[in-house]
Amino acid sequence: EQFWAIVPAAGTGSRMQTDKPKQYLLLQQQTVLMHTLNRLLSHPQISGLVIAIAKDDPWWSSLEIPADWPLLIAEGGQQRSDSVLNALDRLADEQVGDPWVLVHDAARPCLRHADIDHMIHSLATDEVGGILAMPITDTVKRATMDGRVAETVPREALWRAATPQMFRLQQLRQALSQAIAAGINVTDEASAMEYLGYQPKLIAGHADNIKITLPQDLPLAELFLQQQGG
Numbered sequence: 001e002q003f004w005a006i007v008p009a010a011g012t013g014s015r016m017q018t019d020k021p022k023q024y025l026l027l028q029q030q031t032v033l034m035h036t037l038n039r040l041l042s043h044p045q046i047s048g049l050v051i052a053i054a055k056d057d058p059w060w061s062s063l064e065i066p067a068d069w070p071l072l073i074a075e076g077g078q079q080r081s082d083s084v085l086n087a088l089d090r091l092a093d094e095q096v097g098d099p100w101v102l103v104h105d106a107a108r109p110c111l112r113h114a115d116i117d118h119m120i121h122s123l124a125t126d127e128v129g130g131i132l133a134m135p136i137t138d139t140v141k142r143a144t145m146d147g148r149v150a151e152t153v154p155r156e157a158l159w160r161a162a163t164p165q166m167f168r169l170q171q172l173r174q175a176l177s178q179a180i181a182a183g184i185n186v187t188d189e190a191s192a193m194e195y196l197g198y199q200p201k202l203i204a205g206h207a208d209n210i211k212i213t214l215p216q217d218l219p220l221a222e223l224f225l226q227q228q229g230g
């Protein structure tokens, strides 16, 4: 089996309140993006990686990417899903057949190899694929339009979706293009697969695989990297 990593890194990070997109902020003297790429490319089962970079991105070229990294570059799109689809199309051009793809947010630099291993093992004989996710621990409320509690939602069946999200290249391309064409709000790969009627498997991941979104997430990610010793 072949496994490729797909990294959408073409976001603007509007919620970060910084000029630079979050994937270019520093964690332990290294960009968030370099941490993420390192985590994926140092995994022994990952053959290569396709990254989606925004067309007008002025920061990418100043990263010191080792010349021997198996890295392909695609152009970012309007939405995350467009960026992922561009990257998948780029991979399909390589005539690699129909490998598994692990789509992983550039903004999740604390991904552990143990979670990648767990995912690959859990899905080894799976027909669909699946996602790393965490069971919800808080009590969950549904809000009214004016910000009051409408009801308490039973949390037993609720999970927070993370990445990687692992699917077959060709199935995921088809799912994303159809869901995008139908105007579905595709905020992760699983949503596109669900649109076609598939039920991706939920694989319990570690909670330190956070997505850097808000300014306060940076010191937290730094702490997690330190604890992980990497």
Ligand code: C5P
Binding pocket: 007, 008, 009, 010, 011, 012, 013, 023, 052, 076, 077, 078, 079, 080, 081, 083, 084, 105, 106, 107, 108, 211, 213
């Ligand atoms: O904005 P959000 O946190 O959902 O972004 C998740 C990931 O998708 C980030 O790594 C971001 O760079 C990427 N992205 C992208 N193309 C876009 C929007 C977001 O590659 N148009």
